[in-house]
Amino acid sequence: MSKKLTSRAEDYSKWYNELVVKADLAENSAVRGCMVIKPYGYAIWEKMQAELDRMFKETGHQNAYFPLFVPKSLFEAEEKNAEGFAKECAVVTHYRLQNDPDNPGKLRVDPKAKLEEELVVRPTSEAIIWSTYKGWIQSYRDLPLLINQWANVVRWEMRTRLFLRTAEFLWQEGHTAHATKAEAITEAELMNDVYSTFVQNFMAIPVVKGRKTESERFAGADETYCIEALMQDGKALQAGTSHFLGQNFAKAFDVKFANKEGKKDYVWATSWGVSTRLMGALIMTHSDDQGLVLPPNLAPNQVVIIPIYKTDEQLEAITEVVNGVMKDLRAVGVTVKFDNRDTFRPGAKFAQHELQGVPLRLAIGTRDLENGTVELARRDTLTKEVTDLATITEKVKSLLTQIQDDLYNKALLYRDTHITEVNSFEEFKEVLETKGGFVSAHWDGTTETEDKIKELTKATTRCIPDSFEPEEGVCVFTGKPSKTRVLFAKAY
RNA sequence: CGGGGUGUAGCGUAGCCCGGUUAUCGCGCCACGUUUGGGACGUGGAGGCCGCAGGUUCGAAUCCUGCCACCCCGACCA
Structure with a gap:
């Protein structure tokens, strides 16, 4: 792999x-x-x-x-x-297996054990x-x-x-x-x-x-x-x-x-x-090209702490400090994991936790112990800073809130810039093919038109948003009168 | 269900067309040593019914037949 x-x-x-x-x-x-x-x-x-x-x-x-x-x-x-569901139903027809007389060691459905009603x-x-x-x-x-x-x-x-x-x-x-x-x-x-x-x-x-x-x-x-x-x-x-x-x-x-x-x-x-x-x-x-990005609310571990050390004595000293940090973080409701596995080097751990989307990473090494510092890295922005160990609890707490908000706002900006109003079918196709996202268009309200648009563009109506006010217009496909816009998009 | 493709070690693969030593390479795995602030390195090692069944042949991963599974493209969809 x-x-x-x-x-x-x-x-x-x-x-x-x-x-x-x-x-x-x-x-x-x-x-x-x-x-x-x-x-x-x-x-x-x-x-x-x-x-x-x-x-x-x-x-x-x-x-x-x-x-x-x-x-x-x-x-x-x-x-x-x-x-609506018939075409995709699994159906139980029998309630017993038996040894297959033709294939020793194999089982078959007992033909006598057919359910009266499936x-x-x-x-x-x-x-x-x-x-x-x-x-x-x-x-x-x-x-x-x-x-x-x-x-x-x-x-x-x-x-x-x-x-x-x-x-x-x-x-x-x-x-x-x-x-x-x-x-x-x-x-x-x-x-x-x-x-x-x-x-x-x-x-x-x-x-x-x-x-x-x-x-x-x-x-x-x-x-x-x-x-x-x-x-x-x-x-x-x-x-x-x-x-x-x-x-x-x-x-x-x-x-x-x-x-x-x-x-x-x-x-x-x-x-x-x-x-x-x-x-x-x-x-x-x-998520991004480095892997998963988790909002703090959903992260199984909101913070991971990675020790950086050479000797057992150094690890011991770091562990003592980390135990204090973890206690403080847990006291304010932050979930935290100390990744002290000695089978992986720090770089590998960084990469793994990045891939798994842990929102915040703390790295504490011997150097930090001397300086009273800690390296703090954000998963969403991939930024790092060396910060004061004494105030780390408050810093983490407020950063987690910040990350949660930032992720939402980033996604919101993307979403809002990908709702495009169109007024012709040419424009409709153009936007779908080049930009993607939601296309806001007038539609005559018929299933036939939806089907034809789907056939031609693979886009379906996603919804009639609550926020859309009634608006007189003409269907982008048929030119028939329309009372409101709807959102179309290619969908999963 | 229609069209196309692929099955080789835990994963990804070479070899197949044109049959012939001990089945290739990488990742991963195990042991030991050196390492440890962004995915370590060295040495040694383990691991294969080559999808399944049958056939052709002195000899099959390789050729033939059948089966099974999976993937991709369509129709379906939280």
Whole structure:
């Protein structure tokens, strides 16, 4: 394995794959399209989970867990949802293996152990959850029902990429039930706001918040809210979605409640989710040709300390000082790791921690002990300075905040300079091909036009941003009247 | 599922067209020594059913047949 990472300019997609593997985040597994998330990658995911989980609970949700398998009859109940996912479902048809009489030492599926009803491995859990909700909801007093689950789902994708699209992925899916349409819409919007806040404030990734066009909606939804992020190669990435499901699932699974007047009505539903795909967004937003760049909020170790020494006595003296520094840093909530492995030289450690995106690096050598100093290096800017050891705790603390802000602002600047308004199809194509990013254009509102534009340019509508005011115009493709601009982009 | 390609040590590879000593090289790994403020160096060493099965041949990584897996390009996609 070569030491250098392929540069982004050379081959963006190769850069991404190498980075994921070399930074020890994940690797491909023996199972086609499925990845192994390695401890370092999983630690980052756990940080995301912890914060999201906190935010969900703060907004009144509770966690629960529903089965991996969905009986086919339940799965097909909501037609649009079933149709939308049918092409990518893994299906369990048997429940037993046996010794293969024709191949000693091999197993085969026992033909007699065929399931009477096939089980679909969940690509999403609306079906199993709504079939359960039917038993939980009788009265308006049972509402709202605000549930989230952390789970794995399987979508048999043709082409997969680590974190961005894998056959199995981890996610959370919220599924809520409400007495009124307005309340459900408010919930769907609220959760899209939660996602937007989380991704922007915690992950330092700017997003465009908006609604999907009809053709890009979740299968079975009446409205899909989303957050869209922009990667460094100019492609958009859907970072999270929140759906207003109307009464579609309530009707499919016959979930009714008695309102205060004693009248029966179907409940109103939402669902919302973010996945390990956010790891991909994280990587592609901040990282550079030296490797991963982690915002301090997501770094498993915010600070790494590297001793520089020749003799055991020197290491001992350094360790004593480092122990004090670590104690002080931990006291103010900073996570810190002392990399005192004697099997690697300092240069190798520098390179490794850079590759793994540790936000701050402290190097302490014998020289520093004499001078009361420490070398402080920032991962995001790759700058180094020698600073006073006595005030290092405050310095680190404020730098971590600074880095978090700087990363966001840098990404925001990139994003904002890559939203381009166009008023003709020529311009549309020109911008997509030369500059990339989001193209803000008038569109006649039809799926046919979206399809044609996609066919010609590979760009799809990403969303109708909340921030866009109604504006009279004409569709860049058909010239028909349009009431608002939408964002188009090539997407992951 | 259509078109193209590749399987050789943990990873990346040479050799294959044109069959012939002990299968090449680099990284990584192990041991010892010297090193340690930006990816150390030297010496020695371990590691291979050459994707699987069959065939041709005195002899197969190399030729033939079948199978399997993976990758790339399309249709699909959080």
